[in-house]
Amino acid sequence: MKNVDPFTDDAVETEQSRGGLSRRSILLTAGGVATLAATSEVAAQPSAERPPTASKGRVRLIVNGKQHELDLDPRRSLLDVLRETLNLSGTKKGCNQGACGACTVLLNGRRIVSCLTLAAMHDGALIETIEGLETNGELHPLQTAFVEHDGLQCGFCTPGQIMSGIGCIAEGHAGTPDEIRFWMSGNICRCGAYPGIVAAVADAAKRA
Numbered sequence: 700m701k702n703v704d705p706f707t708d709d710a711v712e713t714e715q716s717r718g719g720l721s722r723r724s725i726l727l728t729a730g731g732v733a734t735l736a737a738t739s740e741v742a743a744q745p746s747a748e749r750p751p752t753a754s755k756g757r758v759r760l761i762v763n764g765k766q767h768e769l770d771l772d773p774r775r776s777l778l779d780v781l782r783e784t785l786n787l788s789g790t791k792k793g794c795n796q797g798a799c800g801a802c803t804v805l806l807n808g809r810r811i812v813s814c815l816t817l818a819a820m821h822d823g824a825l826i827e828t829i830e831g832l833e834t835n836g837e838l839h840p841l842q843t844a845f846v847e848h849d850g851l852q853c854g855f856c857t858p859g860q861i862m863s864g865i866g867c868i869a870e871g872h873a874g875t876p877d878e879i880r881f882w883m884s885g886n887i888c889r890c891g892a893y894p895g896i897v898a899a900v901a902d903a904a905k906r907a
């Protein structure tokens with residue numbers, strides 16, 4: 700088909716009339732090819748939602764005096780194993796990156812943030828969590844002190860604060876309020892219940 704040039708009245712041939720490709724059709728074709736290439740690239744990649752599985756390994760953990768033999772993905776944190784595999788949800792997940800202390804437990808008697816360590820690294824370890832503190836229906840002295848000194852509001856940080864407080868006392872770092880504040884500084888309380896927390900740790904340290 701011939702078109703007419705509006706300025707010269709000459710008949711002109713378009714690319715389409717010559718049986719060639721118009722700029723529009725070239726762009727459409729190029730876009731389609733690019734989309735196809737992108738689609739096949741995505742299809743060729745392993746799905747991001749389904750990472751390759753790691754072979755599981757046998758891990759023994761002694762948690763609150765009870766021995767567990769677990770087949771674990773070596774990439775799982777101790778926190779996730781406690782909460783999701785052993786259903787010990789008293790240990791809280793706050794930041795999941797080592798910044799808040801909500802996940803503090805005792806590992807072989809030492810304080811540790813359980814979100815930053817892999818369960819598989821601790822075969823045979825002794826772990827104490829907030830669930831293991833009560834003895835024959837009696838609260839641990841630091842739990843009682845938290846109640847007496849109003850060391851909590853929402854309570855989300857409290858299990859980590861108490862486990863950290865037990866470690867702080869055992870380490871001999873609870874001699875003065877300043878010392879307690881310093882050695883408990885890794886445990887954040889969003890409610891700001893710090894005066895009660897420090898008083899509770901100081902009180903339990905004296906009784907110990």
Ligand code: FES
Nearest residue numbers: 793794795800814
């Ligand atoms: Fe582990 Fe915050 S949840 S430090």
Ligand code: FES
Nearest residue numbers: 852854888889890
């Ligand atoms: Fe609410 Fe500490 S009591 S975060």
